[in-house]
Amino acid sequence: MPRNLLIAAITGALTCATPSSATAQAVDRAHTIVIVVGALASQPIPTLVHDRWNQDAADLLFLRLARLGPTMMTAGDKGFEPQLAKSWSRRDSLTLIFNLDPRARWHDGQPVTAKDVVFTFGLFRDPKIDPQHALLLRSVASVNAEGEHRVIIRFTHYYPEQLYDATYQVQPLPAHLVDTIPPNLLGSSDFARHPIGNGPFVWDSLAPAEKLTLDASPNYFLGAPAIQRVIFLKASDPDVQVNMLLSGTADAIENVAPVSNIPRFASMPNLRIVQVPSFTIGYLLFNQRDRKDRSKPHPILSDSLVRRALLLGLDRPAMLRSALGAMGAVPYGPVPLISWIRDPDSPPARYDTTQARALLASRGWTDHDGDSVVDRDGKPLELELNVPTTSAVRMQLALETQQFLSHIGVRIILRTSDGPTWNSRRNQHDFDIDASSSGLDPSPSGLMQSWSCLGLDGINVGAACDPRVDSLMERAIAAKGNPRPLWFAAIRRIEEDAPAAFMYSLTNAFVVHRRFEHVNIRPDGWWAALGEWTVNEKR
Amino acid sequence: MTRWLVRRIAQALVTLLIVSVLLFFIIRLTPGDPLSRLTGDRPISPAAVAQLKHLYGLDQPLLVQFSAWVRALAHGDLGVSIAQGRDVTTLLAERLPASLLLGGVVLLLNFTVGLAFGVWQAKRHNQLPDRVLGAISLTAYATPSFLLGLLLAGLLSVHWHIFPPCCLRDPLATDDGSLAGALDVLHHLVLPVATLSIVSMAATMRQQRGAMIEALKLDCVRTARAKGLTSGAVTWHAWRNALFPVLTLFGLWLPLLVTGSVFVESVFAWPGLGLLAYDAISGRDYPVLMGTSLLVALVVVLGGFLTDLAYATLDPRVRYR
Amino acid sequence: MRLTAHGVLRDLWQRPKGRAGLVVLAVIVLLSLAGPAFVQDPAAIPDLEHGRFLAPGAAHFFGTDYVGRDVLARVIWGSRISLGVSALSVLLAMTAGTAVGLVAGYLGGWADAAIMRFVDAALAVPRLFLLLLLVAVWEHIPLVALIIVIGATGWFGTARMVRGEVLRLREQDYVRAAEALGGRRRRIIFHHLLPNTLGPVVVTATLAIGDVILVEAGLSFLGLGVQPPTASWGSMIQDAKSTLFTAPWTGAFPGLAIVLTVLAVNLVGEALQDSLTHSPA
DSSP: OHHHHHHHHHHHHHHHTSOOOOOOOOOOOOGGEEEEEOOOOSSSGGOOOSSSHHHHHHHHOOOOEEEEOOOOOOOOOOEESSSEEEEEEEEEEEEEEEOOOTTTTTSSSOOOOHHHHHHHHHTTTOOOTOHHHHHTTTTEEEEEESSEEEEEESSOOOOTTHHHHHHHOOOOOOEEEHHTSSSGGGGGGGHHHSOOSSSEEEEEEEETTTTTEEEEEETTTTTSOOOOOHHHHHEEOHHHHHHHHHSSSSEEOOSSSGGHHHHHHTTOOOTEEEEEEEEEEEEEOOOOOOOOTTTBBBBTOOHHHHHHHHHHHHHHHEEEEEEEHTTTEOOOOOOOOSTTOTTTTOOOOOOOOOHHHHHHHHHHHHHHSSSSSSSEEEEEEEEEEEEEEEEEEHHHHHHHHHHHHHHHTOOOEEEEOOOOHHHHHHTTTOOOEEEEEOOOOGGGGGGHHHHSGGGGTTTOOOOOOOOHHHHHHHHHTTTOOOOHHHHHHHHHHHHHHEEEEEEEEEEEEEEEETTESOOOBBBBBTTTGGGGGGOTTTT | OHHHHHHHHHHHHHHHHHHHHHHHHHHHHSSTTTHHHHTTTTTHHHHHHHHHHHHHHTTTHHHHHHHHHHHHHTTTOOBBEEEEEEOHHHHHHHHHEEEEEEHHHHHHHHIIIHHHHHHHHTTTTTHHHHHHHHHHHHHHSOOHHHHHHHHHHIIIIISSSSSSSSSSSSOOOOOOOOOOHHHHHHHHHHHHHHHHHHHHHHHHHHHHHHHHHHHHHHHHHHHHHTTOOOOHHHHHHHHTTTTTHHHHHHHTTTHHHHHOOHHHHHHHOOOOOHHHHHHHHHHTTTTHHHHHHHHHHHHHHHHHHHHHHHHHHTTTTTOOO | OEEEEEEHHHHHHHHHHHHHHHHHHHHHHHHHHHHGSSSTTTTTSSSSOOOOOOOOOOOTOOOOOTTOOHHHHHHHHHHHHHHHHHHHHHHHHHHHHHHHHHHHHOOHHHHHHHHHHHHHHHHSSHHHHHHHHHHHHHSSSSHHHHHHHHHHHHHHHHHHHHHHHHHHHHHHHHHHHHHHHTTTHHHHHIIIHHHHHHHHHHHHHHHHHHHHHHHHHHHHHHSSEEHHHOOHHHHHHHHHHHGGGTTTTHHHHHHHHHHHHHHHHHHHHHHHHHHHHHOOO
């Protein structure tokens, strides 16, 4: 009886968990890459994407008109590489013309046409369907087709990132397959379950609890990939991910966490560590408004000199090395190291407890009662730090912050909670200091929402609002000439105002099996260039 | 007996009903934002958040959400996952087999090997083998299960490459239902089962040992021994008396069938319901949380019922007066 | 043997198991009471640059952790939280569970049905949800309340266990005889039923001690209860999870502390069980 039960359970497990569309034919191990990911793409359709995992899969299936070059330069028309569009030109300062590559095909064999592009822009620009993209594309006035392979995009006004907006934000969908599906039913459609794209890889099958399998598109017009099959394997626990790589089950992992594992990988002869700069920055955000009543200033943190003192009281380079090793650097303002608006001549403020104490004292914060915590009007300088326990790096930085600030007489109380609770507290402005992390877009224009008066009702939860910063950023975003100096000036003002202590600009550590060569992991879409890697079977 | 059965089943159904209502409100009232997973660390516009809220009905008053949920449930619809955009019933069906397999094998091991060890220990009460086995099982139990899992994975799969460190099957395997496929699943099953069995077996062994020691002292057992019954027959006689706590334990552990163990499923990336529930709680995916909790509640209540049924069958004198 | 604290203790001391367990427990408790006076500040980060992940040595007997804190200091300080929370909440849970189980099993009928369906319902609502809810309503929860909450959500299984035992014992000849002879309810419950149900309770309690130490760490993770940098054995182990192979000492010592405690409690528990069922020493 027990044996029957066991067999029944096993057959049950095999038959029920089998994806119905598994049509796997044999592909040799060397040309298959198994990538461990924290979550699987469930609907990698560009209009439905809200998370990184879906975006990563969508990037392999759906091309953009053009992609960013290695400099990640988003302003101007020069820094881009052809994808669906083989070339582009300007009719005037408001009009871009894209010439589609006539070789481009959907995975069902149909040609990719201007009609597809016009149709998809229609979806993305409809605020009822996709409010996020509609907002990003608000400067696009019209999108029209001229014949089969030419697309004309007109803008409402001139700005340096027109080409970026026209290419980065939109991944064309096959109009002939999607235009019959009502947009609100797209997510539950057959197309979402089995997407037909135009990229280097073709959808094979999804076993939602286990893995997503994509196969190389043999007729891919930019050259068939050397990697025959991509398997995204799901494992959310970082320790399992490490085990999977070390035991040879997987060929690549996305983030080595914690960094103390890097030496373990470095000692393995068949593994390669790949450092990829990222658009993620981490910072301790100061709440400049009263926690209970947003109309009032924060009793302590509305004072820019106090904020500056806190910043100076942190040995940020040492903290960074302890939590991230070599995988990052202290940023100047909310600017990732890889961004083109990073000012190479402005170093972040140095750790200086003497000056920090002096600044505090100048605002009346001194230790009157000898309890080694500074106070003013009988109240100690005590602040609550909101930290997600789900982020090991930020937890560690929070502990160290507490220690460092205690040396300048500031008492930090940690308020830890898991991700979702931490996030609600942050969104409800229920914190003095928040251990934040933001994954930014390659374009700096998004900074406007986070650090200007415009974002006060939205994502600018710390309520940093300086009209001069606003005006500098507005001018930078619409600059006719070189926008860099204007951005530098805006960032300098932000840094001086200290709305946050900017702690790290993250460099991601990937680990990849050495048989893969020409490994190119893109900062703006990690696996998007997988089709260009090569395989050395001898390794 | 029939009257008792009818009454007992009715009670179970009412309990389940109350629990499901409770669960709905408890889950909705837990702090945390179900959209935080979707929006993540990426700055997203308030309009986009509002649209997502509307899409999942999260902008409605709680009571409206509740009545919508009840109406859907009446049609067997558990809603759509916020994180994955897929039907919860489909998700549960996908995950159930893996958990049944893991939990089933572990329960089976516990209630065969675990019980046998317990009885064996009781018969050698306070002798060396009893003490050694007791110390080993207790040490294993006191070790946190996720550490034990990581230790086993680190040694047996990373270091010696004997067993795979994760997953239900080889990522490159094609699911053809062949014997090789079944063996592959068995191979992957070893470490999770070992971890979960090691930590749970201690409890089974100790309960069985304790109950058996008591039972061996009972008058009826002494009488049996005095009558000159064989050692095996005496053991059998005593064992029937020592089954009560073990049966209760079985009832309490029945949910292992549908949840495996969250820790163990997580440490071995075992694609079962425990991991689904864990992901759902980390993302506050309300519909999935509700679905998994209901399933667990069902099995918990079933466990209570089966335990009572077993008492009644085992000792006809335990009548329901 | 008299059923007084002194009497029980003396009886335990006369049993080898009891004596061994008591000695180990006494040492652990003594360390947690007096130890903190002799070790470093458990939250201090003396050297962020070079003091992290130091292997055990003369300066740090148990090594240092991921930010450079002394593991020995944290094990000793952590014992206060871990022992306090686990001992008190398990005591609470076992008392409640035994009482409820006894009453339900002995009374039977509708009272039994009502109580046990409540227990079923309570078991069916995952403890995690109840505790998460608590974060929402009670932000800065004091330690005492935390102990009560862990205790109050930990007795359901014990109640089922005890009730099962009572159902069986109630039909044993000696209990029937006592009832037939007109024995008072209280006497039957306390002299016949209670001592004989203690077996499974002691086992459950022993195992629960180790569980609660980890539950406490799980709660810290959710933001309930003890907040960092306060040390507890459970949170130390959780922190050490990812460095099990690169810096084993960070997890090994708190792990050992838990195992030792559980083993000692188990020895005492077994001796107590022998003592109450009048087995010869």
